[in-house]
Amino acid sequence: MKATTMKRRGDAASRRPAKLWQLRLYVMDKTPKSLTALSNLKKYCEIHLKGRYRIRVIDLARQPQLAKGDQILAIPTVVRKLPKPVRTIIGTLSETAHALVGLDLRQAD
Helix, strand or coil: CCCCCCCCCCHHHHCCCCCCCCEEEEEECCCHHHHHHHHHHHHHHHHHCCEEEEEEECCCCCCHHHHHCCCCCCCEEEEEEEEEEEEEECCCCHHCCCCCCCCCCCCCC
């Protein structure tokens, strides 16, 4: 009988570096809605992307010219730059299911 070696599916995947998620949160000063959006975004990232995310907070009161690049029309707004495709979510992210689907961290039911 000939001996064969079988590779487990997880072996190759476990050696690949995890993709870094790049997120931008556009806010206007430290309003309650802006603070809530940041808190919720951090919470979701820690649960689903621990160690694999970077959040850049952009205060449009200080840097209004940055709104044009990501076509920001309302705040707070989260823009997922990586992984592609780019995704945009407006609001405080308080509705967990909608936020996770919007960020593509969970599939829609």
